[in-house]
Amino acid sequence: MTEDPATRVSRRFVLSGLAACGAGAAWAEAPLSSPRPVARAGLAGAPANAAVAADLIAAARLTGDVGYVVADAATGEVLEARGGDRPMPPASTAKVITSLYALAHLGAAHRFTTRLIATGPVSGGRVEGDLVLAGGGDPELSTDDLGDMVAALAAAGVREVSGRFLVWGGALPYLEAIDVSQPDWLGYNPAVSGLNLNFNRVNFVWKREGSGYNVGMDARAARFAPEVHSATVKVADRSGPIYTYQNGGSVEEWTVARAALGKEGSRWLPVRRPDLYAGDVFHTLARAQGVALAEPEVATAMPTGTVVAQRESRELVTILRDMMKYSTNMTAEAVGMAASLRRGASSHVASGREMAAWLGAEAGTTTARFADHSGLAGASRISAADMVQVLVRLGRGAGIQGLMKPVKFKDSKGRRVANPPVKAVAKTGTLNFVSTLAGYVTAPGERELAFAIFTGDIARRDAVPEAQRERPEGSRAWIGRSRRLQQDLIERWAAVYSA
CATH class of the missing domain: 3.50.80.20 (D-Ala-D-Ala carboxypeptidase C, peptidase S13)
Known part of the structure; x- marks a missing residue:
């Protein structure tokens, strides 16, 4: 597969943008095709804007950590970041990575x-x-x-x-x-x-x-x-x-x-x-x-x-579309392992390492660590910065937007908004006291933004007794507040960073 010139974002450019936003982490994740993106010099990142979201984060009353990055999807310019370099559990947003990995090694038409x-x-x-x-x-x-x-x-x-x-x-x-x-x-x-x-x-x-x-x-x-x-x-x-x-x-x-x-x-x-x-x-x-x-x-x-x-x-690309829609963990594990077999891996543990190694070789990954391919295991980690790097450099060229679901916006009373002014597609992720979202926003003026929002209270998640792990007390309300924050951030970004 040839590389879309719009995805050729240099590592130095993205890192400089993160540094300007106070994030400062190496970008992670893998391209769909093996040739590395061509570096472009002389570009600068955006000034720090994380303060504009401080009120939204405070209103969410979330325990634990909140990390996010939003960037121009065409150029990779980082527009805003908060804790973007912190590795956090991706939950089911890991299926974005698995989809790219499987497509790269098996091909969209694989059966x-x-x-x-x-x-x-x-x-x-x-x-x-x-x-x-x-x-x-x-x-x-x-x-x-x-x-x-x-x-x-x-x-x-x-x-x-x-x-x-x-x-x-x-x-x-x-x-x-x-x-x-x-x-x-x-x-x-x-x-x-x-x-x-x-x-x-x-x-x-x-x-x-x-x-x-x-x-x-x-x-x-x-x-x-x-x-x-x-x-x-x-x-x-x-x-x-x-x-x-x-x-x-x-x-x-x-x-x-x-x-x-x-x-x-x-x-x-x-x-x-x-x-x-x-x-x-x-x-x-x-x-x-x-x-x-x-x-x-x-x-x-x-x-x-x-x-x-x-x-x-069915063809792999169709399987992956349903995997992303219904977030089927078993599908992610099967297609991820099938991809790793092409690289000589012989176990699921080895496959997770192999996927991370592939990301390092192809995209200079430093924060990605995968305990599985579905995001179900809480031990997996990746930073919001790395996830946005995937969406900018790899996702658009691979057509990953077509595998994502439209974001459903709700009003202040929790009712679905029929015709929201903002259009977004994304992959959600949910674990106990972990809620993640990664995807693309089309802002007014047709400017496309790539974003990742990771929230998680890891200590609280780890403290849940086994008998309560299906429905731990307080987790549903916590996740509800996180999702409200995610929508508020998307709506504000669309207004602030429109073309």
Whole structure:
């Protein structure tokens, strides 16, 4: 990909702008293409203007730190900064970086392929050998997709398999949970492997019947909702904890506190054995279409044979657009790891380091540190200055704006403004007592600004007990005040820095 001349902002220029604003940090993050931007000399940064936002920050009454940088998106001129050099948790704004990283290494048109492989010949409707469900790292594979693959298998005349039914998830390194510090039951913190299904979540359903409950697990999608046998749940007579989890090998075992259940409901729980989960669901769907299979077993190596059916994912750029819209952590981990495999990384820990090293080599990164690719882990760090550097030098040329959501502005009563005078697109990020926003503002006169706003009370976040990490007391109100501050800053910047 050729570089847009408008993105060629020199490191010296950006640093001089930060120094003028009192930020003084090296810029971070990575370009979409490997050639380094051409440096331009003789440019100067803007004078310090951080004082104009002091009243907004005071009104927000946020504990912890507030850091932000806003710059001219075309030239990189830093217009205003406060604490912009301070590394802070990016939360889900890290997905901006992961998107650029994946696009650079895999390409916008890349597709992930899931295959059904017969290790022996097919004769008279019988596979003389094993049948293998082989994942290709697709983060969006669904139960409906497996149903379509079963239909293709049946349409090819296959009715039985003489050997084993194997599942293979080795296309990506296995990760039991994205962030091990999170509670077991959070559906947005599942396992990641080369064979994923339904974002590696299983649907727990319950309904009161008499003095007890009818409970179960299913893998519902739009067209299919098969019962799941690789995960079970039992109701326990206790007040807490709400959930317990045990990996029983071939079966994941959950219990739920009776006191936490109402009349009926459902909840997505994370899956820790996605390969067996996918095999379980495929097995059930196959049986429904008259294809007899043995119980799924895990293949330790990629088997060879004939592809009898396959499913290709959507193009990577479309996957990334939905990842940014819905902030799906598992998608970020899968595409980030797939990108790092191109660079020789063999684990998720190594992949985070590799992504940071790539940023250092391509953009002179000094503050970026990634514990994952989704931003879920609170240990990840990047400065607001570095994030804006990404948006200025890399994001515009990569069309990252098209992957971001419009910012929804609200009035003083919390009602959405239908036609706001300011247009902005951005990626949000939220953790307990952490709220971040990074993107672009189109100010009056069509001047485009790039910005990053990072707020976080790290000490308060770290002090939350595990049992309260899903909804800690005070976090929702804190995040609400942070989001109000973010909107106020954007509106003021649009007024002050219009063309």
